[in-house]
Amino acid sequence: MNIDVSYTPFSRFGSYIAFSQIDDSRAKLANITPGLWMRCVHGDAAKEVFRLEVLVDGVPAPYEISAEPAVLTLSTERGSVRVCISSTDQVRFQGNGIGLRLVGRDGANNCAIPQPEGRWLITMATAFRNYVAVPLAGELKVDAPWGIAKCNYVHVDLLPDSTEFFDIALDQVVGAWTPGVYSSSFDDIADAIDHEFRQFAQGCGSVPTEFAETAEAAAYLNWSTVVHPCGLLGRPAMLMSKNWMTNVWSWDHAFNAMALAYGHPELAWDQMMTMFDHQQPEGQIPDFVNDVVMLYCFVKPPIHGWILSKMMDANPWFRDKSRVEEIYEPMCKFTDWWFAHRNPDGDGLPQYHHGNDSGWDNGTVFDIGLPVKGCDLAAFLVVQMSVLADMATMLGREEESKKWSARSDETLQKLLAKLWKGDCFVCPSAIDGSVTEESDSIFTCLPIILGDKLPLEIRQKLASDIERHLTEWGPATENVGSPLYERDGYWRGPIWAPPTMIIADGLRRAGFDDLAKDVAGRFCKLCKKSEFAENFDAVTGEPLRDRAYTWTSSVFLVLAHEFLS
DSSP: OOOOOTOOBBBOOOOEEEEEEEEEHHHHTTOOOOOOEEEOOOOOOOSSSEEEEEEEEEEEEEEEEOOOSSSSEOOOOSSSEEEEEEEEEEEEEEEESEEEEEEOOOOTTEEEEGGGGOEEEEEGGGGGGGEEEEEEEEEEEEEOOOOSBBBBBBEEEEEOOTTEEEEEEEEEEESSOOOOOOOOOOHHHHHHHHHOOOHHTTTSSHHHHHHHHHEEEEEEEEHHHHEBBBBBBOOEEESSSSSSSSSETTHHHHHHHHHHHOOHHHHHHHHHHTGGGGTTTSSSSSSSSOSEEEOOSSSOOOOHHHHHHHHHOOOHGGGGGHHHHHHHHHHHHHHHHHHHHHHHHHHOOOOOSSOOOOOOOGGGGGGGGGSOOHHHHHHHHHHHHHHHHOOOOOOOOOOHHHHHHHHHHHHHHHHHHHOSSSSSSSBBBTTTTTOOOOBBBGGGGGGGGGGGGGGGGHHHHHHHHHHHHTTTTTSSSTTTTTTTTOOOOSSOBBHHHHOOOOHHHHHHTTTOOHHHHHHHHHHHHHHHHHHHHHHHTTOOOOEESSSSOOHHHHHHHHHHHIIIO
16 A cells, blocks of 8 residues: 555544645645645644655755555665654654755744753744654754744754664654653554554445455545544544644534444544534534634534434444433534524524535535525434434433424425425525526535435436436536536535435435445545545546545445445
């Protein structure tokens, strides 16, 4: 398995440290020099910390990069440097025949202080972290001339000894440094990391042989993007990416939970519950959270009941009464919040205040202006209240179950009466009822998630519309023939994982098994071709935006396992 660090960061489970090859365009945005960077993905950090330069006879030289799950290797004709993340906050650098320079990112208050026994303390204030370099073999040489209130630059050279070998540990610390464990050999550490990853991959669900390599890459992305509990994150949390989307968003996390449900139920539960850990008293959950900050200005759609029902179907572990009790009340409050705080006209059909609330930030249905009644939102709530009815029954709360079931049925009838217009669902302005006339978004097909709860003629029309949006690679978010279609327009054309999974699952529930399998198969072939980008060009399948996004890898694993195995 070879990891291309130009788009998939080299990291490991639990760690906030990652290594990425930063290209010219991304470097320009960050005001740094292109190259291979050691990065810090804490929420408050300036991500890039040290740029890696290989030294041949003390001079920077070109090198080749290769990476496997446990080891990142920098190679030259004279020798090589191997890198592993030996613990969640420690990196081991081992070199033969050549040296390595860590070039600190320029920033206010950065400095380097010599320590006993050849160690160095490097303060990288832009990353809000200290780093302690510990020589185990070889020599540390630091060039960090003092300027005004900071070092003019920081160069940390890791140099070989007389046997042309070095072994240096770099500890990432917040407060006082305490010695780490350095007795294990590099190879033993690497073997242990590799074994940890292989064990994780085995629990990610079976897939057809043709997708085995893609599934391994998906498992690596999911495994390596988890960070350990820290700050606001009280549980192990799978970030959306260790590139620049270094948060947990409040619908992304549910797709990741689903992908973990087969073989890693405890970790899956942590993903599902992490947003409910920060639920407001009135029921709202944050739009996103990382270890440092949360945002409540927006929300995300209530897909949690649907996902939880799938998790329960996939693994009986989630039907344990203690877990149902843990999530039942938070999900009740979240459901009630939509009706209490996003339904000011009292018609029983909650609204979105921004495209961000739907997850389709700039989707064409929102061009009409806000607020908007979401046909998808009503459908998600119908499903969620039905799931709450089932959960209440599991808990012996029969009266509550009846109430949730009645509310689900009532909302479904309102959806059909007010938002179905004979040939399509609409998302009208909550102010004047108008719609974006030119929009041809598959967004209005998302009520297919209701499956056989919908009348047959509506299911058939939605299935026909979904087919009309299909390209070789899956469902385009905006029909490619629409005047509003944009090739790289975020939710105005590209293919995304979440609607693909919603549509495939809904089609199967609606009785269109062949079409559901076709949608799943196209998307899985897309991931085989272009891996796990945030979204994809609907026509060419080209990966767009963040190239290593976990809900894409998670949806691939779910679709390949559930629809193609």
